[in-house]
Amino acid sequence: MSDISENTSNEVRNVFFVSDETGLTAESYGKCLLAQFPNIEFETVTLSFIDTPEKVEDARDQINAVSAKSKYQPLIFSTLVQDESQYILESCDGYVISLFHGFIGAMENFFGMESSRKGVSRITISDTTYQRRLDAIDYSLTHDDGVRPDQYEEADVILAGVSRCGKTPTSLYLAMNFSLKVANYPLTPEDFEAEQLPEYLRIHQHKLAGLTIKPVPLSRIRRQRRPDSDYSSLEICQAELSKAMAMFEKVNIPVFDTTNTSIEEISSRVVRSLGLARERIRESTITFNNFKKPR
Numbered sequence: 001m002s003d004i005s006e007n008t009s010n011e012v013r014n015v016f017f018v019s020d021e022t023g024l025t026a027e028s029y030g031k032c033l034l035a036q037f038p039n040i041e042f043e044t045v046t047l048s049f050i051d052t053p054e055k056v057e058d059a060r061d062q063i064n065a066v067s068a069k070s071k072y073q074p075l076i077f078s079t080l081v082q083d084e085s086q087y088i089l090e091s092c093d094g095y096v097i098s099l100f101h102g103f104i105g106a107m108e109n110f111f112g113m114e115s116s117r118k119g120v121s122r123i124t125i126s127d128t129t130y131q132r133r134l135d136a137i138d139y140s141l142t143h144d145d146g147v148r149p150d151q152y153e154e155a156d157v158i159l160a161g162v163s164r165c166g167k168t169p170t171s172l173y174l175a176m177n178f179s180l181k182v183a184n185y186p187l188t189p190e191d192f193e194a195e196q197l198p199e200y201l202r203i204h205q206h207k208l209a210g211l212t213i214k215p216v217p218l219s220r221i222r223r224q225r226r227p228d229s230d231y232s233s234l235e236i237c238q239a240e241l242s243k244a245m246a247m248f249e250k251v252n253i254p255v256f257d258t259t260n261t262s263i264e265e266i267s268s269r270v271v272r273s274l275g276l277a278r279e280r281i282r283e284s285t286i287t288f289n290n291f292k293k294p295r
Helices: 002-006 024-034 053-069 083-089 101-111 127-142 149-154 167-178 189-194 215-225 234-251 263-273 277-283
Strands: 013-018 042-047 075-078 095-098 157-161 182-186 208-212 255-257
Touching (some): 013 024, 013 053, 024 042, 024 075, 042 053, 075 083, 127 167, 127 182, 157 167, 157 234, 167 182, 167 263, 189 234, 208 234, 208 263, 215 234, 255 263
Parallel strands (some): 013 042, 013 075, 157 208
């Protein structure tokens, strides 16, 4: 029970992602697991291309140095596939979780053969899917922050909200991970005075989603950009958010609060709410190139 109570501490916990390739797999799986502990703050380090025993020993030394200075053991997510490398890593002063070994052995037993024990480094994406993703990223960059609202016909998604509520990072995440063309529009003083969304948004109601945020965090974010201004005052933030919500309710569009929600989760909710999930999952399918390392 004492270990569980310690996990509620506000002290930062150190996490390492160790891989014999890019580390993207270790990061992706590891961060999904860490997200289940929202009350803990993590400081993460990715150690990539740890593909020789000597490099694993160096990684172990780096982990041990961090462990010696911390109250808590570091947590290590490993996608090392070679047994020797994994054994060296597990001799460190941290708690090691192998994201491969627990599955590879069972799969070898199931298939009745040994695995290649090679790292996953090359992913083949169809030309059509790849081009769609590039086009989505380009569109989202060129239609950021209310630019070219007369070209929203091409958009798959349009995000609207007050300034600094998370529209741009969400747009780019949707473009890069779902291959969606996303435009985002910051509500203006003129829009608030009119008390309704502009016509070039309303005509695209079926692909429109609103983003909102709590007033205090919004004020804090805006102060970093324009300190001591009306723009960042709590009163202005509260007024804009209230008016924006009323405008969203008028056209009955889905609204998502970005205050304590990750970009990944917000993006997934937007995709589901607009009925795009099934189509984009099919288009974003990837195939692994036999798990072989490039020579």
